Amino acid sequence: KQEVTQIPAALSVPEGENLVLNCSFTDSAIYNLQWFRQDPGKGLTSLLLIQSSQREQTSGRLNASLDKSSGRSTLYIAASQPGDSATYLCAVRSNAGNMLTFGGGTRLMVKP
Amino acid sequence: NAGVTQTPKFRILKIGQSMTLQCTQDMNHNYMYWYRQDPGMGLKLIYYSVGAGITDKGEVPNGYNVSRSTTEDFPLRLELAAPSQTSVYFCASVSGTQGRKLFFGSGTQLSVL
Numbered sequence: 251k252q253e254v255t256q257i258p259a260a261l262s263v264p265e266g267e268n269l270v271l272n273c274s275f276t277d278s279a280i281y282n283l284q285w286f287r288q289d290p291g292k293g294l295t296s297l298l299l300i301q302s303s304q305r306e307q308t309s310g311r312l313n314a315s316l317d318k319s320s321g322r323s324t325l326y327i328a329a330s331q332p333g334d335s336a337t338y339l340c341a342v343r344s345n346a347g348n349m350l351t352f353g354g355g356t357r358l359m360v361k362p
Numbered sequence: 363n364a365g366v367t368q369t370p371k372f373r374i375l376k377i378g379q380s381m382t383l384q385c386t387q388d389m390n391h392n393y394m395y396w397y398r399q400d401p402g403m404g405l406k407l408i409y410y411s412v413g414a415g416i417t418d419k420g421e422v423p424n425g426y427n428v429s430r431s432t433t434e435d436f437p438l439r440l441e442l443a444a445p446s447q448t449s450v451y452f453c454a455s456v457s458g459t460q461g462r463k464l465f466f467g468s469g470t471q472l473s474v475l
Binding site for chain 2: 254256257276284286291292294295296299339341349350352353354356
């Protein structure tokens with residue numbers, strides 16, 4: 251059974267800092283991995299999707315990497331802004347089945 | 363496109379009551395999902411559907427039922443509400459498993475008292 255872990259559970263940084271969020275998974279037989287953003291009281295918005303054959307994806311100030319062999323992904327946020335404050339979740343789609351397995355999320359606060 | 367629409371946004375139920383959470387999408391997606399999110403936790407899959415007339419259980423299906431009579435709609439039914447079903451429920455859809463992003467509704471916050 252796939253298990254996804256995100257560390258830390260919460261993170262507070264000053265504005266302008268570069269930061270890294272971590273996601274680890276136990277079964278490396280994955281199809282793809284997605285990073286989501288969730289604002290309080292809202293649904294999830296997909297930020298980046300990395301296929302199993304890819305090593306990284308970039309969108310603006312966001313860069314996500316994937317190392318299948320070690321069961322890890324990172325989300326790098328450059329020059330953080332207060333508007334980046336949200337909960338970030340990673341989710342893995344395994345090769346077998348149609349389900350996404352979610353991590354518990356990292357709650358990020360960027361202080362002005 | 364409205365995307366994925368969930369109703370209601372909030373609901374309070376008494377123990378033993380029943381209700382249906384509605385979910386509809388206008389993107390012609392064949393895959394649809396119901397998740398629940400407990401405070402400070404990730405999402406747990408309740409049920410999913412790969413197309414009209416086809417549904418399957420996820421990780422936590424007990425106490426819930428679903429149907430998929432059309433491509434657009436995927437309602438979630440709670441028959442005998444229990445306090446353990448207090449949670450935020452999210453519906454999501456995607457056009458397929460071929461590397462496409464998942465789209466989520468804004469959620470239904472349900473309290474069972």
